[in-house]
Amino acid sequence: MVYHIIVSFGRERQYEFKFSHTELAVGSPEEARRWFDKEFADLECEPSNPMGKVLIIDKILNVARYGGEQRFIDGKDWATRFARYTALALGRDTVRIDVAAFNIGY
Numbered sequence: 657m658v659y660h661i662i663v664s665f666g667r668e669r670q671y672e673f674k675f676s677h678t679e680l681a682v683g684s685p686e687e688a689r690r691w692f693d694k695e696f697a698d699l700e701c702e703p704s705n706p707m708g709k710v711l712i713i714d715k716i717l718n719v720a721r722y723g724g725e726q727r728f729i730d731g732k733d734w735a736t737r738f739a740r741y742t743a744l745a746l747g748r749d750t751v752r753i754d755v756a757a758f759n760i761g762y
Contacts, residue, residue, distance in 0.1 A: 662752045665725040668739035673739035680744055682706040691737070695719045704758070712745050713760055718757045 659675045692715040699737055701718035703710045719738065728735040752761040 657664045657749055659743040660750075661742050662711065662748045662750075663728060663735075663739065664752065664754045665728075669725065671735060671739075673736060675740060675743055681742065683740065685744050685747065688741035691741045692716060692719055692745065695723070695738075697721060703720040716742055716753060717721050717755070717758055717760065720753055721758070725755075730745065743746055 657677045659677075659680060661673045661675075662670055663673075664670045688759050689712060693714065696710070696715045696719055698720060699722040701715075701722045704718065705711075723734070723738070727738075741751065746760075746762075748762050750762060754761070
């Protein structure tokens, strides 16, 4: 299986990542959640839910938004890690993260 992660910051500003099943086998969903927890705190993200409950989808969207597009342009390591952990956390073969619209599609 191939995992395909697309991070979009608007038209003509998409970043695509592909991972094989074996590339993801060395990680775990728990490891991915821990990474998103750390990045969410380090980037000082604001919870999008007024009740304070933060789901993994909210963390992924906020980390992409607060991390900014420049990290996807310049920081290949960070961006690749973001995409890899998104695939691990969500377990879906295709994920589209639309940062501008603040939603995730499968």
